[in-house]
Amino acid sequence: MRGCTCKFLNLHKLNFDIIMATIRFKALEALMTRQAVPVEQPLKKTSEYFAENVFDKRKMKEFLSKEAFETVNDAVENGTRIPRRIADQVSSGMKAWALSKGVTHYTHWFHPLTGATAEKHDAFFEPTTSDGVIESFDGGRLVQQEPDASSFPNGGLRNTFEARGYTAWDPSSPAFIFDLTLCIPTIFVSYTGEALDYKSPLLKSLALLNDAAVDVCQMFDKNVTKVHATLGWEQEYFLVDSALYMARPDLMLTGRTLMGHASAKDQQLEDHYFGTIPTRASAFMRDFEIEAYKLGIPIKTRHNEVAPNQFECAPVYEEANLAVDHNMLLMDVMRKVAKRHNFKVLFHEKPFKGVNGSGKHNNFSMATNTGVNLLSPGKNPKSNMQFLTFMVNTIKAVHENADLLRASIASSGNEHRLGGSEAPPAIVSVFIGDYLTKVLDEIETRVSEKKMSPDEKTELKLDIGRIPEILLDNTDRNRTSPFAFTGNRFEFRAVGSNANCASPMTFLTLAVADQLKKFKTEVDVKVETGIKRDEAIFQVLKDYIISSKPIRFDGNGYGQEWTAEAEKRGLSNVKETVKALKAFVSDETKSLCARHKIFTERELVARHEIKVEHYTKKLQIESRVLGDLATNHIIPTVYKYQNQLIENVRGLKQVLDSKDFDQIAGIQLQTIKEISGRIALIKIKDKNMIEARKKANAVEDIYEKARLYFEEVKPYLSEIRYHIDHLELIVDNEIWPLPKYRELLFAR
Ligand code: ADP
């Protein structure tokens, strides 16, 4: 047998077996000497440097004329257009600010449908015939750029002869400096005007929600002239040491481990959640938070999550569009800062089998220009009626659009998570807690279709007036619900950690807006027939409470009983991504989106196509990587171990008499047989997996191809893994080539 693991350091003595182990052991060795990277804490208070890299109102005031400042402000507040003349002024102000901070380049920063953000940097400098080189950036370049759209996912929305796409300035999200580049948030559309990104439909939905919600608010308070959606996301992630990460090709190429036997200890002692943050992780957090603060991202919370090496951060909520940008930006910041700390951040929804995956809870509410949170109970019957109106309409919207909301969070990564008994199930339901259930029950039983007596009305209003403010602390914490009311907001918990929040927020705000518009119409119709407005509101709410009842569920979302019960209630339970995505192109979605001009049918079809193809490609990559690892890493290692065993048995045969040999070598022979059996199965399954891939690849139709990948390729991923994970338990630890789960999850 070979000596201790440190033998690999003696490079000249290395034999092949040991080289096999070096990557893993070298990575582990690197870890032994890791120190927390000291954070260069600015000696200032956060408030002194918060948003210093953002072209916010304060900088606009400093660098823009009064006219330009007011025009941009009006565009942000009211969505008015910015004339070209003013855009010229703004660009020159932005340039002056950026140059004063040593910035050399600018870029339009956008969210194509790749899932990442995109940027193409251009230098400010411009050669001129007379003055040599000058710094230049005019309104034209601020307002619009023309990146080639053909290399971004476009779902057939561009033909090669119109490959251009446009990025167009979104003044509602302020420009910022990142890595000495001035980044200008933009939307991205095709030459023919179709959305090629996440942001343009989001902005449309948010404007629609504003319209619809203001109209409804006006029933209660004439001072409301603006409503914006609020979003507070909670971002979960794993940290893995970069050396171990490099030794795991599956993590590098797919973002998740495709093999790895469970660690003897992982999260069963529940000792990680909210525990003391490990030193290196905490240094990393402080470092990225400082970067985030400079960018105006108001990170407020950090803590350990349930799984080992899993963490969470959350900002104070913001206007939804800005919050979406901030989430994408923060993910970038985290990736970059992690490098300094020798970490890799894993945003994949399920990097490790058997321990919790990561989500990105989207806390959603609506806020008025009068400073009211529309999902927060108020102090008197009137404000509580408004609260109930928005709450019940949101529940109704989720009920009516459950499939679309499910589609909005569907991805190959999230497929591992939803329904996996650690995240919400794939069944969309709404949790509101005991207290509000009672309130809704009251409305259901007390409000009648006939005219109510003044006494009845007073009583009802009194009851509603009693909805306590302390509700916030009283709402039970049901962790199994995908859409939970948590006192002053709804928390959409089924969103994947890697997702762009724009997708769920677009469809959620669209659904709520559509619902609010219907509500307003129904109330108005009743009022026209002579019913008092308050009573009309109660009657419509009562109808909604009854009709949306099936979506309300406060019990255990992980239980088998819920699956059966949900089916009885007619709720969908779509676990498969490709099936879930179909809701994007259902007749209901097409008509909803057309009604409000959020997506044309062509755009929906394109988006659906992009998502389906993305799913297929992810599976294709995973399947290739697994085949590669099995063939080139695992099987050769296992053969070596098997040869050792065979050698050993041969030796035993020489030294033992035949009776003792049968007894003593028997167990080893069994192991040799088991190894042979598993290797054979891995090889056969790998071959079959390749065949299945070939068959799927030959299919033109992308939906059929995705189906084949899901039904015929995907099962091999777990079947092959099953045998590899068992071999990991048998083979000599010293030659196992890939960092093991215990190392990935506990090495710090
Ligand atoms: P928990 O883990 O208890 O859900 P966190 O503090 O981790 O709570 O996250 C709660 C998130 O909800 C924060 O981002 C917070 O700003 C956000 N939030 C609070 N109120 C609202 C609101 N009215 N609208 C949107 N988000 C909100």
Ligand code: MG
């Ligand atoms: Mg939460």
